[in-house]
Amino acid sequence: MKLFAATLKIFIIPISICFVSLHLAAQTSQTTLPDSTHLYIDVHHLGPGKVTAAAVAGAHQKDLAVEKKYNVQFIKYWVDVNKGDVYCLSAANDPQAIRATHAEAHGLLPDDIYKVSEGQEAMVKGNNNLYLDIHELGAGNVTAAAVAAAHQKDLAVEHKYGVNFINYWVDEKNGTVLCLSQAPDSAAVINTHREAHGLIPVSVVKVEQGQ
Secondary structure, three states, X not given: OHHHHHHHHHHHHHHHHHHHHHHHHHHHHOOOOOOOOEEEEEEEEOOOOOOOHHHHHHHHHHXXXXXXXXXXXXXXXXXXXXXXXXXEXXXXXXXXXXXXXXXXXXXXXXXXXXXXXXOOOOOOOOOOEEEEEEXXXXXXXXXXXXXXXXXXXXXXXXXXXXXXXXEEEEEOOOOEEEEEEEEOOHHHHHHHHHHHOOXXXXXXXXXXXXX
């Protein structure tokens, strides 16, 4: 009996350690946002030839050094090097806090700020190119529920075109939807949307992601 108990402890202890490790890892990877904050995507249009991924990474580090002062949490950003556009996803109390953070950090103020809700994030697969596609549907013409339904239609078709939709963000007030996906090219993203629900984005841009 004593031998059995000793053997059982040998198995229980590693399992317990593994469980605690997994639990702590899950806590570390989960982003918890205060109730008073909202999600925003702010966009900087800096122009072709005026943006590099390295420069944006440096500016992002400056944002992170200042963000707590304004109760902002920068989560991810995407860079379109060809067009010189930068998209920043953050949590904040209001758009003014985001502008104040950027102003103090590096002085590059956003041209647009969208208050958004997001979908359920999917896993990134392999090394396919990342694309942001943007739908401008007009104020009052979009709801989060309608976009969620359209997204499900995209998911039902995406494999046909080699696309992996990762997430989407909806600004109901302005009628703007931004979708992040992996795809072989921009045409694959457009073809997926066209077959799924017929809503063609106004632009599809290849981006690099930072966080």
